[in-house]
Amino acid sequence: MTRWGMVIDLDRCSGCQACVVACRQENNIPVVGREQAAMGRAIFWMQIIEEREGGHNEGRTRYLPRPCMHCDNPPCVKVCPVGATYRNPEGLVGQIYARCIGCRYCTAACPYTARYFNWYEPSWEPPREKSLNPDVYVRPKGVVEKCSFCVHRIRKAQRKAKDENREIEDGEVIPACAETCPSKAIHFGDLDDPDSEVSKLAGSRRAFRLEEFLGTDPKVIYLREGEWSE
């Protein structure tokens, strides 16, 4: 069985935020506006997180693209009282919007702050709605949403492979963030396939995962900055 995972090379990442814009366009994430953004209610399935070390111009500020970690042991799933969030056999942590009651337990439980609540009915002033991606649901007010690893792209690729009577190939599924990344910092594939690019990169001595001590077993692996891999 495929176990989807992502590798983000922080040495390649320039912090340009192309992944963030591409994700918002691909996944129909609405603009919440100036006031709501000021209250921290803007939604980012992919977000650049700043991490400061020491004084600003003496030390460094690191920029870290943060999608959902699609944990193998996801804390969000455990706290959902209605089963709206789940981990599927491919390791994807999904969200059933129609079942979500908006209690936001999952949002509080996620140590990576990857979950967002829809405070208002999303709106696209005409003709903005024309650019909505037909493959992705628009979420209603009162539900929680997050990165899906572009699951619609995974399903499309799987369907194509099935139609052509073949196995899905490594590199065939590319999430929107990885596709647009100018410096090719984001890689995606099957972590259970030892020959896949992500498996090889995940074995790098630069590899680490966020908050590993929590035992969440995230499937987003980062590669440290500052040295050549191997």
Next chain:
Amino acid sequence: MEIDRRNFFKVGIFTAGTLIAPRLWGDIGLETVAEQPWEGPPGHENEVLSVCQMCPNGCGIRVRIYEGRAVKIEGIPGHPLNNGSLCPRGQSALQLLYHPHRLAYPVLNKGARGNGSLQRMTHEEAVGLLAEKIGDLVRRRQTHRLVIVSGSHSDTDELILRRFCDSVGTPNYIKIESLGRRSRSMAMGLSQGIFKPPSIDWSNCNFVMLFGSEPGTSDISPMWLLRGFGELRQGRAGRRAKIVHVSTHFSPFSSKVDDWIKIKPGTYGALALGIAHIIISEEKYDADFIEHFTLGFEEFKEVDGTLRPGFKEHVLNNYEPAKVSSITGVPEEVIIRLADEFSSNRPAVAYGGDGPASYSNAVSELVAIHSLNALIGSIDVPGGVLIQRDPPLRMPERVSNNSLFTHNLSQPPVDDSIRSSNLPVYMAGSNLPMRLSDSSPYPVEVLVLVDYDPLEEAPGPNYWREAFKQIPFVVSFCNFSDESSRICDLVIPPGTFLERWDGKSVDSSVGFPVWGLSRPVLETPLDGMDPSSFFMKLAKSMGHQIAGAFPWQSIEELLKEIAMDLNPSPGQVNPWDEIAAKGYWSQSPYRFGRQREVYQTRGNRFNFFMYSMEAAASHLRSAGYANLDKTGTDLAQSAFLPNHNSAEFENWDNRELFFLELFGTTLSGHGRHFSLEGLRELQELDLNKSWGLWLLINPRTASKLNLSNNEIVWVESNHGKLSARVKKVEGISEDSVGMIFGQDKGTEHSDTLSNSAMSLVGENISPLGGGLCWGTTKVRIYRA
């Protein structure tokens, strides 16, 4: 609640249900049933290839069309410039296409500008109205009183608008280039005779020194620089290049590089020449390259006996590290280290970006930086500076000899520029809006703005407001009601680049020639007529030679003619179909070793001694330009070598004022598309916010002024003042404050006056090159 038998069972069943239900749902596989509709909705889907024009560089794009709607943009895989990727601005282009505030039809302002009643009209009626206005100039033989100012990124607009001006008989086609581009082009022109910014071969480079250059803010394509960044880091097995960033402030990009060097404003060239001093004194330069490919490294005599000074002696005598350190604020040991690393990690490249280009000494600073590349032989070699080759387009012949009024065409242009065909110098001498408002050298009667909003984008918006008052008829081609169009007579929506035909040569980046074909992505176009189609229609309606200069029935037909010689496959007669199927034409790899193509200077060598600068200086003096000392136009021979001349700042001596540093980011660029809400909602790295206008200030400066975060302050210069919120940022120097281009520029604030930080800047033009110097302003900060 009373616990009776009924209630006991109710509570028990509810509790058990809550505990068991999620597990039960999982067991019966409800989650897969409830997943999103993976099969995707049924509907017609296709993909259209085109060219991104969110910046001038020309990345290849493919637009996903679903049921006639454009729903996503990606890069074209394998495209030489962007290879399937796109920067955040390119990803945002659909927000521009489907912007709710786009103008739907041309509007004529009847009555007082800004207050009159608006009359809706069709594009055909607008063509007729403009034909009438220009026809009146033709009847009175005053066609030079038509001025077209264009900020369009389109190559086709450039061709058509210039051709229209030539055929009508006006010298006043004025192209507004992106900030810093003119100075960067001039630096290359003076030293190599190629008037375009340098390209860089990132994938083979081992050491990069970026002087005030960042992705997204510099002239070099953001995609090319970002792609190069990844390549330099982890793109080559076992080779990780070192990236050094020299700048006046610590930016998000500074934290991503290996070495950040802080420098005083306006002193980049001095640092470059200090590094050159060490390389020369320790004899670490490339002697072979110097001998075969450069001119003026050593002192030499002309045939007539004139003694020319050499770069070597000049640098050794004037730029010793201790002196350079006191000018730049960069410690001596750092200068020595940079020289050592730069010369011993070849191929290495030094590149000057927006930082040096923003000061009054821009051209000489950029020449000084580029001279480092010549010193270690990093020109026209793998991993070095390349020259962007142009595609062999079959351009239509110029019509200046067949102009309606040839004598009008030779009138002095209103921007006071010297455009001499035998002098490789373009020089805009003085302030365009002031000359327009003074009716100097003659009154302008029709002003056409194409994709340019001077009240937002240009310095000194008040001068432009005055200029508008003096001009009887002002037209603006713009998609939104912007600051300038609100006080125009006629506003014409040109549509977006996603709705038009266009041909685009990639700007300085990959080196080898690439030509992209842009085409309408929607079957049913939205409202608008692109400037090229509009002016072609206008020309045809005017008759005379003007109509004759535009024999094509459509822009598509013109492009087919232009692309005739671009053969994707040898022996192919008509390349059009293949280019259309691929989306672009290119001719790789880059051709090294063509000395005559790379150095179009005297001796076909890199000119340390810049003959063309000497010629320009003499020409300028004879044309009556007086204050040119900062560009090296005095008579001293050493002035024509790479030099550091002090930058000039307004109110330099006033220590209570702060240097105003205006900079772009990868999201905002130079501010043009920052009105897109999707971009504005993203957190500006380092700032954590984008909405609103922010003043970046050093925490120590803030505490001296007793200011705290989020407090509203006035920022005031000689040219204007505006309010902004304080954001303390360590990376800003204590004697500077920073603002980001384009912040608070937004079509949704249509009732507010211009709030662009550019309004604080004076119209300070570099005499050599004519580039705008936007870093020369000092400002006062006080609590609002």
